[in-house]
Amino acid sequence: MNNSNIPNQEKSHPAFEVYKVLDKGFIRLVDCMPSPCDPNSISADDAIAQMARVSYGGGTDKKRDNSGLINYLMENRHTSPFEGVVLKFHIKMPIFVERQMSRHRTSSQNQLSARYSVLPNDFYIPNPDRCQGQDVDMKQGSCGHLSNNEKISKSINEESNTSYKKYEELLEMGLSRELARTVLSVNIYTEAYWMMNLHNLLHFINLRVSPHAQYEIREYAEKMRETVKRIAPITLNSWEKHVQKSISFSxxxxxxxxxxxxxxxxxxxxxxxxxxxxxxxxxxxxxxxxxxx
Structure with missing residues (x-):
């Protein structure tokens, strides 16, 4: 895995655009089923409709076009057909973001191992405007302006560099990689391949673009939403209409x-x-x- 540079876009379809995220991170789609690059393959939206129609078998009239069928499925929470589309991403993110992403256990992922590899000196350093105080209403969040935010951002940068120097010293002293890494902070970048079916991915996006989610993971989730828009635009539009922008009452x-x-x-x-x-x-x-x- 390339940990220093943002990789080039490997495929011509716009869904495979490489998005820069935060200061040194990125996210890119590396594979999708069905593939938008395969001229012999149907689109993701068509694949969802195709999977739904198998329920009716032969001899049943096609009463809806694909758009109408997808809207019906989404509105009535018939989720199985959406599970037939799978997206695989390559993501470079701070470890604290990866920990939040790994809470979504419907994903399949493999991460850069600090037992096998020496981690590069790549840390997420929040810019001064991002260095906010504790939100008193949303207990887990941050908000407001701190007058010393530039000093705070600089301090985070200095501490990150200090921890990396100690990491290098421990390696030079002969300590194993699996123990030397313990001095590194959770703002160091890691990389992972991360795969999820479309139904669960939309659920992930719904949770992680919420104002209640941490800013850093929201940035990655927004790029995922943009990718889904390019892979399955009808489905995303239907999801926004029937799920994301709908409300329920107790x-x-x-x-x-x-x-x-x-x-x-x-x-x-x-x-x-x-x-x-x-x-x-x-x-x-x-x-x-x-x-x-």
Whole structure:
């Protein structure tokens, strides 16, 4: 693995663009099933529809185009067909970001080993603007401006260099790589190949682009979303519409809404007709609204 430089884009399709992330990191798609570069292969969106239609067998009319079918699958949480598309990424990231990514156990990954290799002197140094105080509302987050942020960023850089010098000294003294690495901090960069099916990847993106996620992992998740947009644009659009930008209510939420709402069912019906909604889609929203009356 090349730990110092951002690799060149290896394939012509835009999905394989190499994205620079943070100060020294990157993320790139290295493989995908189905492959957008194979002229004999169907697209990822078509593969999802194809996998869904096998449920109906032969002799069944094709009632929806692929876009309509994908919307139906996403809206009704029929997830299996989305698992038939698989993406594999090559990622260079700070170890603390990798630890967060490895919490998503539906991924398959293999990481650069500091037992086999000597790690390069590549540390993530947050720029001064990123050096913020502790968020008092979101206990795990950061926010606000610190007047000494430049000093803090410089201090992180100095401590990182100090730990790396100690790492080199221990190696020169003959200590094994697996023990010498213990003096290194979690802002040192590592690399990994990281693979996940599309259904689980969209779930990962949903969690990791959230404002509640740490800024550094959000940066990687946003690049993954951009890659998915280029691999399966219909699916991503449907996911944004039916999952990411939708909301749900608890039973307690519903009881409060029911007490406070006054829904005009006829007005809603007229509006859905004006928008050209299908009967199925109209019936579904009316069923939801009727539960509030």
């Amino acid at each position: 039973k307690e939420d519903m009881s409060i809404i029911k007490e406070c709402s006054n829904v005009d069912i006829e007005l809603i019906k007229n509006k859905t007709e004006e928008l050209g909604w299908s009967k199925r889609k109209t019936d579904k929203i009316l069923s939801k609204l009727n539960s509030l009356s």
